[in-house]
Amino acid sequence: MSEKIPAVGFFDRIRVWMENLILTRLVPKDDPGPVFRYLFKIPILLFRLGLGGFIGSHFLLLTTTGRKTGKTRHTPLEFTFDEKTACYLVSAGWGGKTDWYKNALANPLVKVQVGWKKFEAEAVPVPHREVAEQMMEIANRAPAMIPVWQRWCDRPIDGSLTSYIYAAQFFPSLRLIPTERMNHEPAR
Numbered sequence: 001m002s003e004k005i006p007a008v009g010f011f012d013r014i015r016v017w018m019e020n021l022i023l024t025r026l027v028p029k030d031d032p033g034p035v036f037r038y039l040f041k042i043p044i045l046l047f048r049l050g051l052g053g054f055i056g057s058h059f060l061l062l063t064t065t066g067r068k069t070g071k072t073r074h075t076p077l078e079f080t081f082d083e084k085t086a087c088y089l090v091s092a093g094w095g096g097k098t099d100w101y102k103n104a105l106a107n108p109l110v111k112v113q114v115g116w117k118k119f120e121a122e123a124v125p126v127p128h129r130e131v132a133e134q135m136m137e138i139a140n141r142a143p144a145m146i147p148v149w150q151r152w153c154d155r156p157i158d159g160s161l162t163s164y165i166y167a168a169q170f171f172p173s174l175r176l177i178p179t180e181r182m183n184h185e186p187a188r
Helices: 010-026 034-039 043-049 098-104 128-141 147-152 161-168
Strands: 059-065 072-078 081-082 085-093 108-112 117-125 172-179
Touching: 010 108, 043 072, 043 117, 059 117, 072 085, 072 117, 072 147, 098 117, 098 172, 108 172, 128 147, 128 161, 128 172
Parallel strands: none
Antiparallel strands: 059 072, 059 108, 081 085, 085 172, 108 117, 117 172
């Protein structure tokens, strides 16, 4: 499946704690709302300023084509890099009711920037079981993510694969497969 996930360092623990606090206590459950919709877009500014390399180990910039407007849309997303396939995995919150996810499903040829590296990719849906296995790996190194995921599920995540598979449907995911697969190394 994915690369071996290293132990969480001090700064990663702080980042996960902050993410937990924001997503379990501050962000509305049904929709991010106008304030958080704006705040979640702040990394776009960093990418535009040429500072994407400083956040490239946590965020990528996904560029989709609007399914209704045909306009270019930019969305910063957390990702997991799969060493075996040289692909990036991204998950949608709010049960997939996000514009970037719907846009990528409608127009799967996307552009991606990770750090300073830019490339084109195909966005392909990931099966729920694979998403569940990824969630289990993340939970092993960052258990603070479990309450975040449980907030959007209508059942508790009890640590079993079955409970993670059920939770995965609330976080539909896409595999971003670089169209130029040769010499593709992860941006670090």
